[in-house]
Structure formats: structure tokens, C-alpha cells
Amino acid sequence: MGGDRGPSAVVGGLAKSAKKNPDLAFILHGPRAELEPLVARRKHLADRVEIRDAADVVSMEDKPAQVMRNGKGTSMWSALESVRAGEATVCVSCGNTGALMALSVLRLRRLAGIYRPAIAVLWPSRNPQGFNVLLDGGADIRADAKDLMQYALMGTSYARNGLNLEHPRVGLLNVGTEEHKGRAELKEAHDLIAANASQAGFKFVGFVEGRDLPSDVCDVIVTDGFTGNVALKTGEGTASLISEQLRAAFQYSPLSRLASLLAYTSLQRLKKRIDPRRVNGGVFLGLNGTVVKSHGSADATGVAAAIKLAFQLAESGFSDRLAARVASANLPSRYGDGDDDDSDDDAVTKESN
Amino acid sequence: MGGDRGPSAVVGGLAKSAKKNPDLAFILHGPRAELEPLVARRKHLADRVEIRDAADVVSMEDKPAQVMRNGKGTSMWSALESVRAGEATVCVSCGNTGALMALSVLRLRRLAGIYRPAIAVLWPSRNPQGFNVLLDGGADIRADAKDLMQYALMGTSYARNGLNLEHPRVGLLNVGTEEHKGRAELKEAHDLIAANASQAGFKFVGFVEGRDLPSDVCDVIVTDGFTGNVALKTGEGTASLISEQLRAAFQYSPLSRLASLLAYTSLQRLKKRIDPRRVNGGVFLGLNGTVVKSHGSADATGVAAAIKLAFQLAESGFSDRLAARVASANLPSRYGDGDDDDSDDDAVTKESN
Structure with missing residues (x-):
């Protein structure tokens, strides 16, 4: 409604x-x-x-x-x-x-x-399946190392059942691919995810960058909901700016208008490929x-x-x-299960989300 | 070299x-x-x-x-x-x-x-000047409220001297535009930036989202270097995926290849508009x-x-x-000048950058 x-x-x-x-x-x-x-x-x-x-x-x-x-x-x-x-x-x-x-x-x-559920979002990519999975797309603005490791597990399940990938490749979003870079919780998450890869049936490709979101170096991209949400909306904004300018370029002169008629089916094919309606659905995991x-x-x-x-x-x-x-x-014993208090009133449901 | x-x-x-x-x-x-x-x-x-x-x-x-x-x-x-x-x-x-x-x-x-210098980067936009300024593009993965306020001041100077904008409009990057959303330091930064707007000669438009980076709602976008770097690279990655697919669409059939010949000047115009070489230069502020x-x-x-x-x-x-x-x-007195110790060995210069 x-x-x-x-x-x-x-x-x-x-x-x-x-x-x-x-x-x-x-x-x-x-x-x-x-x-x-x-x-x-x-x-x-x-x-x-x-x-x-x-x-x-x-x-x-x-x-x-x-x-x-x-x-x-x-x-x-x-x-x-x-x-x-x-x-x-x-x-x-x-x-x-x-x-x-x-x-x-x-x-x-x-x-x-x-402790923190996540929203998994599909993102157009160069991979054969046509899409990558990004999570968290904005359920929670925070995520610690344990949460990020669980996002890797949940993203793996989603890629397997939603995109039919038997052994998805998982990347952790960072500002560089070198292991010494980035925030402390990301280094910790890096090691936790690596430790779970073989048992959970995914391949961990390590750190990936913003430009890898539509790439074929991995199928699942793991990040906190603040960064994930900014990245998604930046990608949307960039794509819509380019479509606008493309339309304007084809309206520029009589010759370019004729070209756009001839290119009609090609452009429709491209439009369909990046049509947001075709990938409609964030999944709560x-x-x-x-x-x-x-x-x-x-x-x-x-x-x-x-x-x-x-x-x-x-x-x-x-x-x-x-x-x-x-x-x-x-999970290393220090993480325990203490977070799982099953209460209804903490982080995820606050207005800050 | x-x-x-x-x-x-x-x-x-x-x-x-x-x-x-x-x-x-x-x-x-x-x-x-x-x-x-x-x-x-x-x-x-x-x-x-x-x-x-x-x-x-x-x-x-x-x-x-x-x-x-x-x-x-x-x-x-x-x-x-x-x-x-x-x-x-x-x-x-x-x-x-x-x-x-x-x-x-x-x-x-x-x-x-x-305390934290920043890298200011130009971003193609719908604004008359053709570009927006984003900072920090990746000098430091952290930024507190005071840093973000200083980014607003520095970004204003840059927009005025680099883009000839007398009264730039400044936005603070967040996951939503409502004032109750986002991280605590962002709410604090929101108030600090608002307090400095009129004296520093910029207009503060409040929170903006990832999709506003190429928009005309503001000229300067302020964020920490982790988020800024991910956003920049995501935008680059999205733009290059779309150009690839556009090329592929025009190679698809004899008719689409003919169309691409006719559209050549239109497409060159678009290419020039979004050519990264034309906006080459991050400025250290x-x-x-x-x-x-x-x-x-x-x-x-x-x-x-x-x-x-x-x-x-x-x-x-x-x-x-x-x-x-x-x-x-x-600056409220609690910020003082204590951060300005002029030493050479702290945050910005660590390998984590």
C-alpha cells in the first residue's frame, strides 16, 4: 500500500x-x-x-x-x-x-x-551472471568485523540460491587492495572472512575497491551499510547523468537524430541491460x-x-x-554468542537506519 | 618521474x-x-x-x-x-x-x-560549471566533525578560486537527507558547518546523498576520505562499464555500426564531456x-x-x-587549537593512508 x-x-x-x-x-x-x-x-x-x-x-x-x-x-x-x-x-x-x-x-x-541483518542488492556487472551482490546496502550504518564476516556468509548463500553460483567469489570493500590499508576493523574482518572461506564454500579474493563493484573479480562485495548505501546511490547517480548526456548528444543535430533512429534497437538493448526495473529487489538477510x-x-x-x-x-x-x-x-571464542540477545530494541531498528 | x-x-x-x-x-x-x-x-x-x-x-x-x-x-x-x-x-x-x-x-x-589535510577532486555534474568538488577524496580514512567543517571551508575556497563560484553551495554526504539519519559525528558536523556558512560566504544545503554527487543541488560535497574514495571509484567503475556496453551495443549489427558512424560526432562530444583527462588533478588542501x-x-x-x-x-x-x-x-571553544601540534608523525602520514 x-x-x-x-x-x-x-x-x-x-x-x-x-x-x-x-x-x-x-x-x-x-x-x-x-x-x-x-x-x-x-x-x-x-x-x-x-x-x-x-x-x-x-x-x-x-x-x-x-x-x-x-x-x-x-x-x-x-x-x-x-x-x-x-x-x-x-x-x-x-x-x-x-x-x-x-x-x-x-x-x-x-x-x-x-546481530546485524543486512540488505543485499544486485548490481550490474561484467560477470557472466550479469550482476554482483552488494551487502549491506543500508540496513545498518555500522558493522564490526564479525558482522562483515557474517555478511560474507549470507552473501554467499544469496549468490548460490539467487544467482546459481556454486562457489561465489567474495571481496571486502576498502580504499585499496593492499593488506596494510584501510580501517582496523577491515583488517580484522579480512582475517575472519579468510578463515571461513573454505568451509563455507566461497573463494575470498581479499580487498576490492569501488571500481570493482561492477567488475568480474568477485561476485559478492561486503561492506558496512553506510559505505554500501553511498556507493549504490553514487552508481545510480552516475548512470543517470550519463544517460541524460547520451540523450542530449543524440538530440544535438539533425544528423545525430537520424543516427539515434538507426541505433534505436542497439540503444534499447543497452537500456534493457542497465534498466533498474530488471534488478528490482533488495533482500533482507x-x-x-x-x-x-x-x-x-x-x-x-x-x-x-x-x-x-x-x-x-x-x-x-x-x-x-x-x-x-x-x-x-x-568464530574465535572471543566473539561468543553474547550479541544474540534476541531483544527487539537495539541497533538495527533505531531511527538512525 | x-x-x-x-x-x-x-x-x-x-x-x-x-x-x-x-x-x-x-x-x-x-x-x-x-x-x-x-x-x-x-x-x-x-x-x-x-x-x-x-x-x-x-x-x-x-x-x-x-x-x-x-x-x-x-x-x-x-x-x-x-x-x-x-x-x-x-x-x-x-x-x-x-x-x-x-x-x-x-x-x-x-x-x-x-589537523587533516584533504584531497579535493572534481566530479562531472549537471551544474553550469560542469563539475562539483568532492573532498576528502582519500587523504585520510578518518574525519571528525571539526575536520569536516574545515573541509567545507577549504572546499569553498577551492570552488571560488578553481571554479569561479562566488557563493558555492556545500552539502554533507550522508545516507539520507533527513536530519535524524546517519552517524553521530555527521550530526555534529552538520551543526558546525551551518554555524560557519554565512561568515565564510557559502550556502549550506545540509545532508546530500550519493546520487547528489553529479547533481546541481550543491557545488561542494564534504565527506571523510574512506567514503569519498569509495564513491569516486564507484563512479569511475560505473562510467566505464556503461561506456563498454555502449560500444558493444554499437558493434552488435551492421545497422548499429552504421548508426555509430552517423552518431560519431555526437558520441565524441559525449566522450569529451566525461573524459577523465579533462578533469585531471586532485588538489591537496x-x-x-x-x-x-x-x-x-x-x-x-x-x-x-x-x-x-x-x-x-x-x-x-x-x-x-x-x-x-x-x-x-x-570554532566552539572545546575544539581549541590543541590538535595543531605541528608534529610530523601523526595520522595523515601513516601507511593506512
Whole structure:
């Protein structure tokens, strides 16, 4: 309900997905009176959507802490509740990211041993699979060495189940690739990740730099949520500046306008390759259950892409596999399990996220 | 001497610059026997280059700490020495960034009141001037609230003298634009910068996000050197991925190859607009003297761009103006001047940079 384009874009996305994939069924959360006519209009959704009535909506402006206290009647709460109860395998939402993460931690709870859940984001790359995984994309502005090591494990699970990579290569984001560079917690994380690579079935390529995010030197890039969020948005901003200038270059003269007509299919191919709607879906990792966060401004195509990703993760048994991987990690005894207090009120859910 | 293309690219850059600008003269540092024939071959350099013999070279692999101890015979040391002695107005180098920053701090010393010098980098943008200033681009992986406020002052001076902006708009990089978001030191920096805006003659636009780096909401973007370096390299990596894919799209079919011929001038225009060689030069700010760091792989065109920037800064009296601006800043008494111990051996010059 809380996405920028409202429920009609979401129902449009359900219809697109339902048409392509006969194995999908949906529980749709929100005000029944508003949703019923939208669903009735789509023939592919007949008998495949159950509407779960929820009167309230989390808006993009709501503060996470507020939603945690007063959000019980919202469609977001109801959607997470259906995952918690085992009725839905995975939750997809276009709503407020901070509130969705806070409510997800509150209702689904963190996996045993995980202190900071993360958001994994797909990033266009030169790799054969077309994308790299970056995490944390902005769930938490902090991450210590243990968190970063767990991001490597979770990213490995995601790359295996979401991108079909048997032995993903993991890199740790830093300002240089030399081992003496960077912050102290990054050196510690470097050693912890290296120690877990062979048992967890990934290859650790060591430190990588910002320019490696779209490269083929690794498949999974690990960083804290502050750096990850800045990097993602910088990449988006750069890409959109270049597209604008490309359009302007082709409008410049009659000859360049003619060229753009001839190049139409080539440019469409490029546009499709870097179309953000095709890679729509940040995945929340480290919870008891899978949550896919679609872009707030997603249209029906974007929502369908998020649903496709959610389906693939659900079908691969991703959530259980990830839990098993995290549980089997080697941690030096000083890390212990002390962080796993299972309380509802710390770091991740603060407004600073 | 230590750039990727050696001294011939540098001498080629001098010749290009000398031809365009009759007010330039050069002191060139390195082994005389190697440099003399290179200079003699260029007619525009006759009587305009003084060679200062220096036998040793700082390589890209040398550690900054090593160079500080044993670098006395290097061309880099000699070049900085000529600025320190007042013989040269500004130093331009294509060499090892970490070593150049370490030696610059050692020989030129920090400005009174400055604890962390910064590297200011130009970034293509939608603004009329075509570029935004980002700092710190990687001089120091840390920055506290006071440092960030000083970056705002130094960035303002740079935008005024390097980009001719009378009242630059300054933004502070964060993961969201809401005031409750981000790290604690960022909230503190927000208030310190706001308090200095009107006296220092800039407009503070508050928090900005990664996607605002190429935008027209501000002219100067302030951040710590870790985040700044990751953002710069992510932007570079994204831009080069897109250029590759654009080339591939135009090679795809006979029709698209024809289109690329017709679009040739449009594409050249775009290429020129985002050509990294045109904006070649990170400027070290916060020292007694100006140092311009050219890209290590710069060719003659790149070196000439760095020299042009150096000339503009030298002519505007940039170094003195920046010092005056920093000295006049309003600092709450708790910051005092305790940081300014003028010693040579702390943070900035460590190998972690």
C-alpha cells in the first residue's frame, strides 16, 4: 500500500507474474474495499489472490520507531505476520525501507548468532551472471568485523540460491587492495572472512575497491551499510547523468537524430541491460524468513521482477540454507554468542537506519 | 618521474601547456641526463624549463613511511622543496599519492589549525560549471566533525578560486537527507558547518546523498576520505562499464555500426564531456603551499590539464586565501587549537593512508 504508485502498480505486478508462473499464489494485504476491485479486473488473478484486510498504511515519511509502536493495523505488519505464521513463504513490499526493516526484525526476529541483518542488492556487472551482490546496502550504518564476516556468509548463500553460483567469489570493500590499508576493523574482518572461506564454500579474493563493484573479480562485495548505501546511490547517480548526456548528444543535430533512429534497437538493448526495473529487489538477510524490498517507485514491471526474485529464493529453500550456513561458521571464542540477545530494541531498528 | 608513463608524458604535457600559455615557466625535477634530451626536443620549452637534478624516483609501490625516511634524493622531494623555498608557486606530480601526501605534510607542513589535510577532486555534474568538488577524496580514512567543517571551508575556497563560484553551495554526504539519519559525528558536523556558512560566504544545503554527487543541488560535497574514495571509484567503475556496453551495443549489427558512424560526432562530444583527462588533478588542501596530484596514468593531455588547474590556482592567490579563510572560522571553544601540534608523525602520514 505504501509504495509511490499505490496498490494498482502492485496488483499490475501480481498479474504479470501470475500470467508467467502458474506456481505462484498471493496473499495481498491492505484495505479490502480498495483492493477487491483492482484484483477483480485482472483475469490472471482469479482464484490466486487472497485479500487480507488491513486498514492502515505505513507512509514513506513514518519513522521506524513510530511504526514499531503503532503499526499493528498496517498492511506492512500484516504481510510480515503472514510470513511469521508460515502462511506465506516470502514477503514483498514497495514500502518505507527503514520501517520494513524495523518491523521485520521485530516480528520475524534475527537468526540465532546474527546481530546485524543486512540488505543485499544486485548490481550490474561484467560477470557472466550479469550482476554482483552488494551487502549491506543500508540496513545498518555500522558493522564490526564479525558482522562483515557474517555478511560474507549470507552473501554467499544469496549468490548460490539467487544467482546459481556454486562457489561465489567474495571481496571486502576498502580504499585499496593492499593488506596494510584501510580501517582496523577491515583488517580484522579480512582475517575472519579468510578463515571461513573454505568451509563455507566461497573463494575470498581479499580487498576490492569501488571500481570493482561492477567488475568480474568477485561476485559478492561486503561492506558496512553506510559505505554500501553511498556507493549504490553514487552508481545510480552516475548512470543517470550519463544517460541524460547520451540523450542530449543524440538530440544535438539533425544528423545525430537520424543516427539515434538507426541505433534505436542497439540503444534499447543497452537500456534493457542497465534498466533498474530488471534488478528490482533488495533482500533482507539474517532474519527468520525472507523479505524482498522492491523499489518504492516500482511500476508493474518492477514489482513483477521483485516477485520473480522472491519466488526463486522461496523455491530454493534459501532461508533454511542461509540459517544453516551462519550456524556452521567458525568464530574465535572471543566473539561468543553474547550479541544474540534476541531483544527487539537495539541497533538495527533505531531511527538512525 | 614516478608516473605510469614516465617523464616523456610529463614533458609532453609541459610542451602543450607552454604553447598555450606564455606566462608559464617550469622547474623540472629528476635525473638531468634523462630529462635534458626530452626537453631539448620540444621547441616550445626552449628557455622555459630549469632542470633540477634528482637521482632517485619514488615508485608506485613505495610505502609512504619509507619515502619519508629515505626519500631525500627523489624528484618528488625536490619538487616539494622548490615550493617550500618559494621558487615554485605550485607543485604538480603524477606519482604515488600516499607518498606525495606524506612528503607534502612533512615538508610543507599543515596550515595553522588544520589537523587533516584533504584531497579535493572534481566530479562531472549537471551544474553550469560542469563539475562539483568532492573532498576528502582519500587523504585520510578518518574525519571528525571539526575536520569536516574545515573541509567545507577549504572546499569553498577551492570552488571560488578553481571554479569561479562566488557563493558555492556545500552539502554533507550522508545516507539520507533527513536530519535524524546517519552517524553521530555527521550530526555534529552538520551543526558546525551551518554555524560557519554565512561568515565564510557559502550556502549550506545540509545532508546530500550519493546520487547528489553529479547533481546541481550543491557545488561542494564534504565527506571523510574512506567514503569519498569509495564513491569516486564507484563512479569511475560505473562510467566505464556503461561506456563498454555502449560500444558493444554499437558493434552488435551492421545497422548499429552504421548508426555509430552517423552518431560519431555526437558520441565524441559525449566522450569529451566525461573524459577523465579533462578533469585531471586532485588538489591537496590544508598545507602551506599548493600541490596538484595528476592521475598516475595521465598522458600529455592529462598532464596539461593538471598544469592548467595549477596555474589557475597559483594566479588566484589560492593558497593565501584558503589560509585566511581557515583562520577566520568559528570554532566552539572545546575544539581549541590543541590538535595543531605541528608534529610530523601523526595520522595523515601513516601507511593506512
